[in-house]
Every structure is written in C-alpha cells, then in structure tokens.
Amino acid sequence: MPLNSIHTMKLYSTNNTNLSVSFKEAVFNSFPQDKGLYMPIEIPRLPQKFIDRLPDLSFQEIALEAAHALIGEDIPKEDLQKIINDAVNFTAPVVLLSEHLAVLELFHGPSLAFKDFGARFMSRVMAYLSGKNEKTLDILVATSGDTGGAVALGFLGVKATQVTILFPKGKVSKIQRQQLTTNGQNIRTIEVDGTFDDCQALVKQAFNDRELNQKFRLTSANSINISRLIPQTFYYFNAYAQAVRAGKKNVVFCVPSGNFGNIGAGLLAYKMGLPVKHFIAATNSNDTVPQYLKTGEYRPKPSVQTLSNAMDVGDPSNWVRILNLFGNDIEELRKIITPYSFTDEETLKGIEELYGKYGYIACPHTAVAYLAAKEYGRHAEDFTVFLSTAHACKFLDVYPQDLREKIVIPEQVKNLEGKESFAFSLKNDFEDFKEFLLKS
C-alpha cells in the first residue's frame, strides 16, 4: 500500500490472525481477549528517500514520519505532530566511546529511564483518542519501580486522566519512591503491604470487577500496549541518523532486554526499512530467550533476582511479537539477533571496565549491554551502539563507594528531595482497594 494514500492502522492478535481491530481499540484494551498481543497487520516500508534524508532531520521530524507511517490517519498528522513535540521533548544522544563503539543514552527524560518514551507518548495518545465527551480515563498500574515512575510522570497533568499506582511497601529504591509519591495533581499512589505480585493481582482483579467497570473507565498502562511500542522505534531511527552524521557504517544495536519490548521496537524499525546490520540481545541470568535461540526450545521459567532488576523476566511478554515479525521462523531470527547473557558478577566487572577504559559510569542494565557488545564486537568494520536504558543514579546501591561518589545526580532528582511526598497505605486486600476506588 502506498504510504501517501489514506490509511488507518489495523491490528491482529498473535493468537488470531483473522482478528482486525482499530488503533483506538488496541490502545484502550492493551491486549486482545484471547490473551495474544496486538500487532500491525501491515508493516509500512518507509521510502528510501526518507531513509537517505535521516541525517538531515531532527528527532521530532523523524519521529513524526515513523509514527505517521504506522498509525496513518487514525491521528491526523498535525495532531500527531503536537503529540510528538510534547512527548519527545528530551534528547537521545549517541555518545562515542571509541571508533567502533558508542552508547545510546535513553535516560534524559523525566523518570531517567527509556520507559519515558513509551509512557509519555501513550498518555498523550490515550488523552487524544478518548475525546472530549467521554468520561475521565482511570489508569491503574502496578509497579515494581521503573514503570510506575515513567507512567506517573508521563501522565502528570494530562487532561481527563487519573492515574492510580500501586507499589509494594519497602521494595522500591529511594529515588523510585520519590518519583512515585511527589506528583500530586492527577496522580495518586498506594503503598501496598505486600509484594509486586500482590499489587499486580489487585489491579487485575479490579479490571475484572463489574461494579468498578460500570462506574469507571478503567485502562491499564500495560507495558505491552501498542502505543508504548511505537515511540520506541523513534530513537532507533534517530540513533542511526546520528551514526551516519558521524560517518559510521554497519550499525549494530545491542539492547539490554527483559520483556523484549525495546528490542522488539528496534526490530520493527528494521522491518520498516531502517538499515541496521544486526541486533544483539543482552540479558542477565534470566536467559529464556538466549536459551531458546541456542536450543530451539522456548522454556519460560520463574525469574531470578539480579542487579539489573528491570530485566528480571522469565517469560518475556513481547517475545511473541518478535516471533511474529519474523514469521515464527527461528532461522530468520538467528540471522538477525545474536543473544548473550551475563551474571551479576560479570555485570559488576562490566561497570568497572566501562569506567576504567572510557570513564563512563553505566547503570547495571547498560553494563549488561556493554558486555554483550564487547563479546560480539569481533567484526572490525561494525559500529556497535549499545543502549543505555537508565541513569546510574537510580541504582546507587549497586556501585562500589568510589564510583558511587562520582555519579552526577541530575537536577530533576535533586528537586524531588524538597517535594512533599504522599502515598495512601492499603493492606493487600481487594475489598479495601475496591472501597478506596469507589469512594474516590
């Protein structure tokens, strides 16, 4: 289909290829009833002219073309432009470490993690699509730390939305807690006397509760929402543009992976015509995907706790999307993705080495990607870009004293110190949670 003819986005379910739903439906449902994931029926191929012009375009211009190609007239281009300018209002620089190695910094947004791209775009798309006459959108989220901060800051001040975030008491880092509890406005936070799994169970139960669904327009800001995937393609195009500007060829992306949404977006960009030579998937000890690519058998397992805890996922929910992108053909996947996994001990060595060799302090997730990039980096003609998914200051406990002292704390974090912090407290009890929602 030519890109300049009017088109709208249609999505199928990975469990039912005959399904065809609109973009709006996919955004508000997050996932189809059959428990599959939504995927675009057509993956647009961007014109070569656009790819050739990438180095001349701004981040926002690139983002607009990529998003418009996917979403089409579901959001008219002028409106999409406004959404993008508002959502993507921070940079994603490619920082050169050596001639053949660079780091793509994705942590310059408000929550200091790459999830800001997804959360900020999703919040604005939801507000836009929900229209003027519909009820306030009630977004319920359970978080173990990073997602909640990005969602809270992503929705902060967005009209006609109210966000309720549940987090496990005593189980998030100091900075994460501050990001969750200092917002006010349309964001409220509940500290649950329980685990992350308990928080998730409470949210799930709320979505299944008839009374709550009658009274409220409930939506999840789930990480598998299609409107979180789309904006993650933007920085791959933009990083490629920066590489070309720096005179680099043979771009290889190395992505620290947990739920495989980030690398999934990279592979989507590749399918849209971005000339990436290869992808490297870096995991911690939660190595379900590396094992699958090695053995051909997909064996999900319970997650184990690591230093790079945002990647502690034993059954990555976005993996099925990647399988679908490559026709469920493992040989095709092996051609484009090389996986590696690393232990915590190796991760700590990676952090030290990055500092020793390049004077660069990376978060533990980023260090895992660095190790994988190094392992793969035997191809002298490649330019390998590993993705930095969070700022080191979010994980201060991980570093030895001498390195910790060198971490520069960004302004937005310092500002949190002075802000008033507030969270409601609830037991791990659904009736209490329901009453809280009904009374509010």
Ligand SMILES: *Cc1c(COP(=O)(O)O)cnc(C)c1O
């Ligand atoms: C969420 C997260 C990841 C993992 O990204 P996926 O899209 O789930 O693979 C990696 N690093 C950080 C810091 C994260 O917050």
